[in-house]
Amino acid sequence: MASRILLIEDDKRLAEMVQSYLGEAGFRTTIAATGGGGIALHGRETFDALILDLMLPDMDGLDVCRTIRERSPTPILMLTARGDAMDRVVGLELGADDYLPKPFEPRELLARLKAILRRAANDKPSDILRFGRLEIDLGARKVLLAGEERALTSHQFALLAALAQHAGRVLSRDAIMDLLKNERLEAFDRSIDVHISRIRAAIEDDPKKPQRVITVRGAGYVFAKAQN
DSSP states (O other): OOOEEEEEOSOHHHHHHHHHHHHHTTOEEEEESSHHHHHHHHHHSOOSEEEEESBOSSSBHHHHHHHHHHHOOOOEEEEEOOOOHHHHHHHHHTTOOEEEESSOOHHHHHHHHHHHHHHHHHHOOOSEEEETTEEEETTTTEEEETTEEEOOOHHHHHHHHHHHHTTTSEEOHHHHHHHTTTSOOOSSTHHHHHHHHHHHHHHOSSTTSOSSEEEETTTEEEEOSSOO
């Protein structure tokens, strides 16, 4: 399947040239002419990478970079006509993966785009988390204990996955709610305790003496890294 690219560029002629060139190379490119439009598109659709011009009519490209990076790890290639190297440094510090000064050769743009896509593919975490006899399949949204599937609701799976992806770290209820902000959990802390109790009933050998999802009194919960 062709990689999907979001190009945020207000220069219509340049944007259409890049779209055509990338299309010939097998990419599907969607154009947004403003920063706000690009952020909105990125929020609605899934893209494999983003090409971002720093000089946009409605907002600074650095702010677009910051906003998108706060929400997603989508690789970002910055385009800049500015001569100030500090803009490039700030952009990279904000989470951009690479930059390309204008004017540029289309072949170099393609090469840099392919490079950040390769790095993203190599850095992509496994869809399956394993902790001893416990296996959490993020892609299939399934949980297996000693090879036997354990039933969890969508909310419970999302909560367990969030804890497991931060194994070894104590997470407060506020931190958990922040990790689950896209889930329709009840908007009060005690609901997490109820979900935790049901998760333990599904995955713990003895739910009354949990060894996987552990309560840290006064602090929150921690998912144990070392399990049997």
